Amino acid sequence: MNLSYWEIKNWFTAVDYTIVGSGIVGLHAALRLRERFPNSKILVLEKGPLPQGASTKNAGFACFGSLSEIIDDLKNHTEEEVIALIQKRWSGLQLLRKRLGDAAIDFRPFGGYELFLDNDAEGYEECLRRMPFVNEILKPLFKADVFAKEVDRFNFKGIQEYLIFNPFEGQIDTGNMMQALLKEAVSQNILILNSQTVTAINEKSDGVDVSLGDFNFTTKKVLFATNGFAGGLTKGAVKPARAQVLITEPIPNLDIKGTFHVDRGYYYFRNINDRILFGGARNLDFQGETTTEFGETDIIQNQLEKMLREVILPTTDFTVAHRWSGIMGMGAQKNPIVQQLSNHVYCGVRLGGMGVAIGSMIGAELAELV
Template identity: 55%
Template sequence: MNLSYWEQHTWFKNVDFCIIGSGIVGLSCALQLKNKFPKAKVIVLEKGSLPQGASTKNAGFACFGSASELLSDLQHHDTEELVNLVQQRVDGLELLKSTLGEKQIDYQQHGGYEVFQEKNKDSFEECEANLDHLNDMLRPVFKADTFQMITNRFGFKNSLSNLIYTPFEGQIDTGKMMQALLKKAQSKGISVLNSLEVTDFSTEAESVHIQLKEFSFKARHLCIATNAFASELLDLKVTPARSQVLITKPIPNLPIKGTFHLDEGFYYFRNVHDRILLGGGRNLDSEREMTSELATTARIQNALEELLKNVILPDQDIEIDQRWSGILGVGEQKKPIIKPISDRVFCAVRLGGMGVAIGSSVGKELADLIDG
């Protein structure tokens, strides 16, 4: 494809910063760069018509990790590392709210709950035995007890009579969040260009040569914020992991309000617009779900429906309205990779399924790597 003079001059000439990926991290990085360098020309490239990973496909959990998930994480992180991860998630959520405003993202803090099915009694007992330890560990972050036991008052069946509750979790409207980020970026003069896929890049003395499928151009700096798709451009250990989701049709008098976790965070659900949004289950078919293909499978969707009908909303006639999937970027550890690749190329990837919580702060850290 040959660019016209107007296209070349308007979008691709004298580019100071090019960012690959228009999700939470990419747009947050663009905003931070524009704040640091107001006169800089910043463009964001997105290979899809909408962000292709999870930024517009996630469940909208403003969370930091359930009790069982954090205990599981202690097998791969020491206490200091895990506390730092939780602090990063809390700080990231605060940055997201202060950047866009709570109203603009429809932030609601109804608290978070962990539900334990009868088959997960051992996990519950482990959490119960370690609840004081978790609260002591996280007290520097929340300045109070993070978790407490409460009675199951939601009518969940085939589950234990107690839940683990935290008042510090909230939920957002994912669509409103991304729309607000996009509007703010555009209002600052940042160009966001969709359906443009970067296939390669090379660093030169004074610039980075960026190759797209149709054409190429140069920028002074390149930031890669493609999360799950990082290994397509970089030699990094980032594995794509698909997370499948369904949402019900509206349910009259829905009694459930808040964010809910099951099975070390592998399942999650929440209320939204008088509906239940339910997702997860990739641990049922781990090998096949380590994919970047945006699709749903009968095995996992059936398991989600069974959970919905046998545990969450038992004895009710529930209709499913939509199904979809998003792609996470995961690895052996949950700490994101934020680092320079060369003097002019930088990356922030592998968010470990915590994009809503840490995306804003990761984008800021990415921008902070660049001196000018």
């Protein structure tokens, strides 16, 4: 970088906190640091022209876990761990809504649904059987039953008799949410630089040297909020998981409203105005989708179109308008990693595909470590 004196003076001199990643976690960390240290100099570095990863590429689900996903989690985590994780997701959604306002993020409380394919009778029966237990353990948090059976009024095809409805979930406009978050950060005198890739860090006794290609600057602390790209930082505890998505052209008289999960959350769809946004099918090719490369594949895109045609919109013609992908951060455990890595380096990563729900809380927790 060929920088002037002015650029070096205003952006890269006397930096107190450098945050790597300008997504939901990174910006919430910056905002919490501003609250804690009003006079500090906070710099956010982002390798993409817009927040990379998943923050501007997700489906905009204001959700905290489908019934089948929660039942799955109870097989691999303790009851206390599962409840704590759901509480963190729920609290994160409330924090996001409180910080930005429902109008700014276009929050719509249409509820969340889970549907079960005809060939998943076993999973369907298990969910119906265990629903009272899950409702019971979540009642202290929500003060009411979270999940209930509901008759399908959307004319889906090839599914079991009942949907599972959750009235506490909703949807947001991901683009509006990230724009509002960026505006809030700028209004709080947080410096954000895009297209900046951190190529190395070198920790010293009094701070960290940060390399941006052939340019170096010094900061007191570095906070990594790079989620799916944090494998090297965490010695492999975070693995990237690509999520492929498509969206239709507008569909006249579309009656589908809400957020919908299928197959333990591996498929998910929603309306966005009068379009259907549909993503998932990562479980068709776990190995191929464990990547930090953006892109779409035929095996997954064809399956998404097939399910749209046969299950979701069986009597409606549609055209796919656009396709994209995002990179999530997964791991053997669902719990996020929020920790101090060394004297001056910290990270908040592994959001488990729940960044909208949990990102604001993880950002705040990351800032509290400093």
